[in-house]
Amino acid sequence: MLLSDADPESDYIISDITCSDEEFSSFLFSLGCYSGEKITLISKKKSTLIIGVKDAVYCIDMDLASAIEVEKAG
Numbered sequence: 001m002l003l004s005d006a007d008p009e010s011d012y013i014i015s016d017i018t019c020s021d022e023e024f025s026s027f028l029f030s031l032g033c034y035s036g037e038k039i040t041l042i043s044k045k046k047s048t049l050i051i052g053v054k055d056a057v058y059c060i061d062m063d064l065a066s067a068i069e070v071e072k073a074g
Contacts, residue, residue: 001069001070001071002065002066002068002069002070003039003041003049003051003065003066003068003069003070004049004062004065004066006041006070007041008041008042008043008044009041009042009043010040010041010072010073011038011039011040011072011073012038012039012040012041012070012071012072012073013036013037013038013039013070013071013072013073014033014034014035014036014037014038014039014068014069014070015035015069015070015071016035016069017029017033017034017035017067017068017069018067018069019067024064024067025067027064028064028067028068031053031056031058032053032054032056033053033068037053037054038053038073039051039052039053039068039070040052040053042057047061047062048060048061048062049061049062049065
């Protein structure tokens with residue numbers, strides 16, 4: 001599932017980053033978003049998401065969230 005479709009206040013594992021723009025992909029990597037990494041969807045607003053990655057909190061837009069494929073953390 002895409003992070004943009006995920007439920008708030010839940011933990012996920014990033015399964016893939018699907019992006020054709022290398023700069024976009026590099027930016028996500030610099031935030032700590034890469035396959036196998038834990039990501040927490042803290043809250044979801046109309047056009048933004050608040051996420052937690054590696055003890056940091058970020059606000060990302062739906063375009064970035066739609067590039068991140070996740071699985072529910074078990």
